[in-house]
Structures are given as C-alpha cells and as structure tokens.
Amino acid sequence: xxYSTLAVRQENAVAIIGLRxxxxxxxxxxxxxxxxxxxLTALRDDESVKAVILTGDETAFCSGQDIKExxxxxxxxxxxxxMTQIENFPKPTVAAIAGWxxxxxxxxxxxxxxRVAVSEAKIGDFHVRINSIGGGGATARxxxxxxxxxxxxxxxxxxxxxxxxxxxxxxxxxxxxxxxxVTIASALAEKMVPSDPRTFSYAKRSMHECIEMPIAExxxxxxxxxxxxxxxxxxxx
Numbered sequence: 164x165x166y167s168t169l170a171v172r173q174e175n176a177v178a179i180i181g182l183r184x185x186x187x188x189x190x191x192x193x194x195x196x197x198x199x200x201x202x203l204t205a206l207r208d209d210e211s212v213k214a215v216i217l218t219g220d221e222t223a224f225c226s227g228q229d230i231k232e233x234x235x236x237x238x239x240x241x242x243x244x245x246m247t248q249i250e251n252f253p254k255p256t257v258a259a260i261a262g263w264x265x266x267x268x269x270x271x272x273x274x275x276x277x278r279v280a281v282s283e284a285k286i287g288d289f290h291v292r293i294n295s296i297g298g299g300g301a302t303a304r305x306x307x308x309x310x311x312x313x314x315x316x317x318x319x320x321x322x323x324x325x326x327x328x329x330x331x332x333x334x335x336x337x338x339x340x341x342x343x344x345v346t347i348a349s350a351l352a353e354k355m356v357p358s359d360p361r362t363f364s365y366a367k368r369s370m371h372e373c374i375e376m377p378i379a380e381x382x383x384x385x386x387x388x389x390x391x392x393x394x395x396x397x398x399x400x
Contacts, residue, residue: 168195171202176213176356177349178206182225188263189219190229191271196241203248213360214352215252217275218259218345219268227266227289239298242267246299249274251371253364255355259348261341265289265323270299273308276355276367278335279348280326286334287323307374309333365392 170181180202182189206212219225228238235241249256249271258264258272260280266289272278280286288305290297296318306314313332316322326338339347357363369388373381 166198166202168192168198169202173212174349175353176211177216177352178209178212178214179216179218179345179349182217182219184229185220185222187229187231188223188226189268190226190231191242191267192229192232193235193238193241196238196245199245200241200248203245203252207253212254213356214255214257216257216259216345216348216352217249217271218348219262221261221341223263223268224258224260224284225268225271226263227268227270230293242299246270246274251367253367254360255352255363257348257352259344260284260286260326260335261344266293266295266297266301267299270297270301270304273304273334274300277337277348277351279337279339279344279351280329280335281341281344282326282338283341284326284329285323286326286329287321288317289321289323291319292321359396361392361395365389 168182168184170183172179180199182195184190184195206215256275258275258278260272260278261284264272264280264284264286269286269288288297288301290301296302302318305318309332324332326335329335330338337347337351355363365388369385373384376384
C-alpha cells in the first residue's frame with residue numbers, strides 16, 4: 164500500500180520505514196501520524212517481517228511536529244498513540260538517525276529499542292527553545308533512558324549534540340559514518356531476532372513491566388512471563 168508521507172520497503176526480514184517530507188525536515192503532521200499508525204499495524208501482523216527500522220534522510224531523521232501547520236485537536240492523542248505503538252511493538256525496532264533529530268523526532272527515536280546515529284547528527288530535546296516541555300513523553304522517557312541529571316541537561320538547555328556526544332550520554336547505542344546508518348541498523352536489528360519471535364516480545368514486555376517494580380516483585384513477574392512464554396512455545400510444537 165502506498166503512503167503519501169512514508170517510503171516503506173523490505174530487505175530480507177527487516178522492514179524499513181522512511182519518513183518522506185523532506186521540505187519540512189520530515190516533520191510530523193496528522194497525515195504522517197496516520198500513515199505511521201497504518202504501516203505499523205500492518206507490519207505487526209506480517210510474519211515475513213521480523214524487525215523494523217525507522218529512518219528519515221541525510222538532512223533529518225525527524226524534526227518533530229510540523230509547527231507551520233495548524234495543530235489538529237487530536238494531534239497529541241494521535242502522536243502519543245503512535246509513540247506507544249512503537250514503544251510496545253512486539254518486534255525489534257531501530258532508529259537510524261542522520262541530520263536533525265529533535266523534539267518529537269527525539270521522542271520517537273527513544274521509543275525504539277535501539278538507536279544508530281551518524282557522527283554529524285544533530286540530536287536534542289529542543290522543546291524549551293519553543294517554550295514547550297513536549298507532549299510526547301520526553302520528560303517521562305528521557306530520564307529513564309539516560310538518567311535524571313543528563314536528561315535535565317538536555318531538557319533544560321535545549322542543547323543539540325552530535326552522534327559522538329549522544330553516544331557518551333547513552334542517548335544512542337551506535338555511531339557510524341554518514342550514509343551507513345540504515346545498513347548498521349539493519350545488521351543490529353537482525354541480531355535481535357530470536358528463533359521464535361515471541362521470545363523477543365516477552366523479553367521486552369518483561370523489562371517494560373518490571374522496571375518500576377521492587378526487585379522481588381519484578382523477579383516474580385519475570386518468572387511468570389517466562390513460564391507463560393515456555394507454555395506457548397511448547398503448545399506450538
């Protein structure tokens with residue numbers, strides 16, 4: 164199915180979703196969010212797809228909300244619905260970042276399981292520069308990803324960092340040369356694909372559910388999920 168704001172292709176078992184609004188630095192509008200929701204829903208149930216890469220182009224991964232357009236009343240609800248869909252996607256997701264990755268673009272990237280960035284990327288929260296704290300979870304997810312002190316540095320200042328600095332902060336997981344981000348992301352995604360895709364889904368679910376629990380409760384929950392996973396795998400054989 165063609166999408167007006169996205170370019171979607173599949174290489175082996177990896178689906179690559181590219182934002183295609185170059186005149187707006189791949190900024191998100193309501194149409195783009197609708198396209199993302201549709202393609203993620205389709206890929207979730209596509210058994211030939213084992214992992215997903217989100218990317219943009221060499222100028223921008225995503226520059227956040229398109230503030231040149233009037234904001235639809237349901238924009239924030241739609242944005243957060245898509246971010247939750249990415250965060251809870253049952254297959255590995257990798258953000259392949261070049262150029263600008265700011266505001267809502269950063270919020271989207273940190274919903275992915277891993278992030279690959281070119282060394283010259285421009286990455287930051289940025290919301291403070293437009294008198295906002297963000298409506299897509301930056302203040303909630305960023306401290307969980309990189310720690311409170313580092314998150315405060317980025318959120319309070321709106322600082323834009325390059326790929327190497329983002330790696331040092333724990334904001335991205337790999338840094339590469341320009342033009343290599345999708346290749347590296349694909350290789351990383353393929354490494355995260357287990358023999359039974361349910362294994363990844365349960366591992367992700369366990370980490371997400373257990374992170375805020377006391378350790379004893381978290382261990383009990385992880386054991387319960389392991390038993391549920393094993394029962395499902397055994398029932399299939």
